[in-house]
Amino acid sequence: MIRIVLPVHLRTLAQVDREVTLDVQGEATQRSVLDALEASYPMLRGTIRDQVTQQRRAFVRFFGCGEDLSQESPDAPLPGAVATGTEPFLVVGAIAGG
């Protein structure tokens, strides 16, 4: 089980609480976690990563276990504590005011 924390605007859009839990098939990577998230909450498609290129949107970052995972490969294994659900996978809107 993977725990995902979404930024407030995406929680509102998906009508979920702060934390979402998902079962992810196979290895837990950014790609597999986001695939599972978008399958359960289709309204989130395109809001975290581009629908065609699957690249992370420029003002979105990924954190886990106190590390910035934003620049990691989408297919790199997530930290063990995220993969086991001990720690959440954080989707964070970059600080860019206005």
Add this chain to the structure above:
Amino acid sequence: MSGVRVLVGTRKGAFILTSDGKRDKWDVSGPHFAGWEIYHLKGSPADPNRLYASQSTGWFGQLIQRSNDGGKTWDPVGNKFVYDGDPGTHQWYDGTPRPWEFKRVWHLEPSLTDPDSVYAGVEDASLFRTTDGGQTWEELSGLRGHGSGASWAPGAGGLCLHTILQDPSNPERMFIAISAAGVFRTDDGGKTWRPVNRGLRSEFMPDPTAEVGHCVHRIAMHQSRPNVLFMQKHWDVMRSDDAGESWQEVSGNLPSDFGFPIEIHPHEPDTVYVVPIKSDSEHFPPDGKLRVYRSRTGGNEWEPLTNGLPQRDCYVNVLRDAMAVDSLDSCGVYFGTSGGQVYASTDAGDNWSPIVRDLPAVVSVEVQTLP
């Protein structure tokens, strides 16, 4: 009893203002989609309770929302806007080539007859269409690909397709406008397009009378006279009497021929409204006086409408999609400002009062006249 519903898009959410036919007491609902930019929302002429909204932010991209109950509840629908094939390049501000990149939906224009069909004008400029209520969108790529796309350049707001006009007498004919490319017309339902900009003059272009490249801010059509178009350009108010084949300037005695919106009285096809704005780059009303100008002669002769509008120290802007009219017997005219006011007149512009004063900056205003 008849009523009106005013749909207001702002930099930080959507608001819906409703009133009965008297239009003296207003109910304000919102913000809907708080914190998101709502470039535009509009109702279907075929089903007034079917609304569509363009919702976006720099963080999370583009969403399209749909309501089936007049804006009480909303559901996100499809938001996948993909250009047809390799989109190539357009010009950047300095004339260098720039790859086409989808940024946002500026304008949603529901079909005149089918609540599930909607056109979307987007940045970087192109036209998309849904026929399934917004679930899927396809590009009408004959516009972008008709031949001049590589020469289109962005205006200050971006390379946006911001106006979509459907000819009510001919379902095959539509007009669209792009900043900064100009007006384009299709006569075959959107398959093929051609520029219709003869008569426009833009001094910022190497050839001021070129066929393409004009910064058209807005065009308007009266439903009873679809061959007559009015245009607010980046300098110059223009008129065409032949479906865009040729244009003549009708700026006349306006204090500034720059501005963004242009609207037409619903019962008087030669009564036209603009909001003169000072430019270069100031983009606020001349002399700090917020004045709507009305022509009852189809242009050239304009009168200022000031009753109820601030006539000193006013430095707001009124954007291109932020003015609309209702179709009640005593015509209502509405506009929103960058200062968050939405002003309404229930007597065709003679007198004005604010419906709301302190919204986020207003991007768009649409009005539905309800049975």
